[in-house]
Amino acid sequence: MKKNPSIPFKLLYSYYQNPDVLFLAKDLLGKVLFTQVNGKITAGIIVETEAYMGIADKASHAYGGRRTARTETLYQHGGISYVYLCYGIHYLFNIVTACEGEPHAVLIRAVEPFKGIDHIESRRGLKAGNSRITSGPGSAAKALGIDSGFNKK
Numbered sequence: 001m002k003k004n005p006s007i008p009f010k011l012l013y014s015y016y017q018n019p020d021v022l023f024l025a026k027d028l029l030g031k032v033l034f035t036q037v038n039g040k041i042t043a044g045i046i047v048e049t050e051a052y053m054g055i056a057d058k059a060s061h062a063y064g065g066r067r068t069a070r071t072e073t074l075y076q077h078g079g080i081s082y083v084y085l086c087y088g089i090h091y092l093f094n095i096v097t098a099c100e101g102e103p104h105a106v107l108i109r110a111v112e113p114f115k116g117i118d119h120i121e122s123r124r125g126l127k128a129g130n131s132r133i134t135s136g137p138g139s140a141a142k143a144l145g146i147d148s149g150f151n152k153k
Contacts, residue, residue, distance in 0.1 A: 016079035021097050021104040025051035028095070028106060032114055037145035040119045044111025044134055044144060052094070054103040062103035073152050074103035083141070083151040090138025093146045111140045120144070 011031070018024055026049070034043040052060040054074075061071045061084075073082045074096055082094040082105050094105040111134045113120050120143045126133045134143045141147075 013079050016095065016097050017099060018078070019098045019102065019104070021051045021053055021106060024095075024097050025049040025106045028108075033093075033108060033111060033144065034115070035144040035146060035150075040116060040145070042116030042119050042144050043114040044120075044140065045114050046108055046110075047112050048108075048110035048135075050107040050109050052105045052107065054098075060103065060105070071103070074105055075101055076152070078104070081150050081153050083146060083148055085148065086138065091141045091147050091150075092137045093141045093144075093150065107137055108140055109137045110135045111144070113143065 016024070028046050028049050031046050032043050033046055034041060052062075054060055054062050055065045057063055060074075062074045067075065070084055073080065076096055077100045078095075078097040080096050082096050083091055086092050092107060094107045096103075096105050098104040113128050113134055117128050120133065121128055123145060124133050124139065124143050132139060134140045
């Protein structure tokens with residue numbers, strides 16, 4: 001049975017400790033991602049995700065065990081955010097999963113605007129009916145007010 005996003009609940013911390021990043025990437029679909037920036041609450045229903053399977057995944061920032069100041073967040077415990085600037089333009093929001101030392105993450109690629117629509121529209125300069133407003137990981141993060149301040153939260 002699909003959960004009703006109008007009655008949101010906070011996922012338990014242990015949810016993100018699951019070592020199966022593919023399961024989590026699929027299970028996060030339909031969940032609601034909330035942000036609060038300067039007292040403004042916005043939210044979107046997660047409609048697209050992408051799983052990164054740590055050191056074995058060539059698309060992962062942690063591929064081959066790579067560790068840098070930026071990627072160190074990936075090696076933390078599941079349940080914190082990994083936010084980075086892509087191409088010097090867009091912030092991308094990931095959720096670190098699994099246990100400490102296992103750098104799995106789920107990228108939130110797109111959301112459907114759910115709450116705080118006026119703030120979302122203002123941040124993006126688009127109307128909520130425009131499919132580009134929260135489609136794509138950079139657009140979704142911008143619409144929800146996500147920037148580097150959300151890293152490691």
